[in-house]
Amino acid sequence: MTIPYGPEDGLLDPGLAALVGERRRLLNLAYRLLGSLSEAEDVVQETYVRWYAMSRQRQEAVESVGGWLTTVATRICLNVLGSARARREQYVGQWIPEPLPGPAERFGGAPGAVADDPADRVTLDESVNMAFMVVLESMTPAERVVFVLHDVFRYAFAEVAEIVGRSPAACRQLASSARRRVREARPASRPVPAGQAADVVRNFKRAWETKDIGALIGLLDPAVTTVGDGGGHVSALPHPVVGGERVARFLVELRCRVGEMTLLERTVNGRPGLILQQAGVTRVVYAFDVAGDRITHIWGVMNPEKLRPWTA
Numbered sequence: 001m002t003i004p005y006g007p008e009d010g011l012l013d014p015g016l017a018a019l020v021g022e023r024r025r026l027l028n029l030a031y032r033l034l035g036s037l038s039e040a041e042d043v044v045q046e047t048y049v050r051w052y053a054m055s056r057q058r059q060e061a062v063e064s065v066g067g068w069l070t071t072v073a074t075r076i077c078l079n080v081l082g083s084a085r086a087r088r089e090q091y092v093g094q095w096i097p098e099p100l101p102g103p104a105e106r107f108g109g110a111p112g113a114v115a116d117d118p119a120d121r122v123t124l125d126e127s128v129n130m131a132f133m134v135v136l137e138s139m140t141p142a143e144r145v146v147f148v149l150h151d152v153f154r155y156a157f158a159e160v161a162e163i164v165g166r167s168p169a170a171c172r173q174l175a176s177s178a179r180r181r182v183r184e185a186r187p188a189s190r191p192v193p194a195g196q197a198a199d200v201v202r203n204f205k206r207a208w209e210t211k212d213i214g215a216l217i218g219l220l221d222p223a224v225t226t227v228g229d230g231g232g233h234v235s236a237l238p239h240p241v242v243g244g245e246r247v248a249r250f251l252v253e254l255r256c257r258v259g260e261m262t263l264l265e266r267t268v269n270g271r272p273g274l275i276l277q278q279a280g281v282t283r284v285v286y287a288f289d290v291a292g293d294r295i296t297h298i299w300g301v302m303n304p305e306k307l308r309p310w311t312a
Contacts, residue, residue: 019051022066026073032148033077034084035097035133037309043080047073071163074145078164081141092232094240096299097133098306099285102267126191127152130269130287130299135185139178146171147178197290198265198272204288204295205263205274211255216248221294226250231303234283247298275310282310 023044030040047069051059062068088095126132127148136144145164149155150171157168157175164171192200200219207215222244230236241250255261262277268287276284285307289297301307 018065019048019069022069023048025066026069029070029148029153030073030077031100032127032133032136032152033074033145034080035137036306037098037100038305039080039084043073043076046076067159074149074163078141078145081144085141092230093236093238094227094229095137095231096227096229096301096306097130097137097269099130099273099287099299099301099310100128100269101309102270125270128269129271129289131186131289131297132182133269134297134299135182138181138185142166143174143178143181146174150175151179192290192292194272196293197288200290200293200295201272201274201288202265205265208251208255209263211252213245213248213252216251217244219293219295220244220247221291221296224294224296224298226298226300228300229303229306231305233304234302236300236302282307285310 026044026047027040030043031037034040034043050072051065051069136148139147142164146160146166149160149163150157155163157171160171161168166174204216204219206212207219223242224244224247225240225242226237226247227240228236241247258276258278260278261283264275264277266273266275266285268274268285271287272290273288274286275282276286284300284302287299287301288295
């Protein structure tokens with residue numbers, strides 16, 4: 001990524017390396033705040049545009065470039081979140097956060113594909129797994145911003161208050177409310193190691209491929225929920241399907257209806273997942289939440305606008 005200092009300079013900003021070095025952190029922050037990689041990329045771009053729109057004198061007066069960029073990016077995200085809530089009320093069907101591929105899966109892992117810039121990747125840790133991202137969607141914009149800044153990125157409440165323009169006491173209250181939402185949505189349980197989750201997803205894949213309803217029911221939690229996001233572009237579930245047997249039968253019916261398809265194991269938001277391909281094109285990305293040896297949630301994203309990072 002090359003960002004010129006300004007048209008009148010004709011020279012690269014001496015602090016360019018430091019500025020560009022902030023890009024990945026800003027992208028990580030914006031994705032967690034918005035749940036959309038494309039919107040996060042737009043926010044980061046707009047943040048840099050605002051930096052370079054300032055005069056050299058104003059730039060030199062900034063004590064912490066990283067702090068300035070974080071503040072601007074966060075405030076843009078707050079504005080986006082406000083309008084996004086209204087847009088999502090008009091969204092066709094269920095809205096699921098945009099699924100993130102692992103580095104090896106970006107652009108479908110196509111042979112000869114150019115490796116993406118590490119600065120353009122989101123760090124895949126537990127704060128981006130699909131279950132956690134879905135919980136973030138239940139928060140108000142202010143709760144989400146304060147919670148992510150303090151609990152995920154470890155900013156002190158005094159810093160968070162300065163960024164969002166609220167008092168430290170108000171930020172503490174917002175963070176407490178956000179944590180309560182997390183506890184209510186995700187009761188305390190022992191985390192499932194990635195290897196164990198991968199085994200469960202692999203067995204699920206085999207059972208689905210062979211249309212083995214009994215095996216599927218055995219791998220699904222009795223209260224499992226599956227949700228699909230087509231965004232009005234492709235057919236998807238209008239409402240969640242709940243219950244082990246109902247979900248198993250739905251999956252087998254889907255397998256029969258879709259016809260020729262290929263299921264591939266992939267990393268989705270840092271956790272074991274699957275992609276469904278037809279004629280080599282990724283049509284659906286599946287993310288899973290696993291508790292013990294059973295699947296508790298399945299999210300299927302088929303909205304093509306959200307599958308851009310998965311296709312060449």
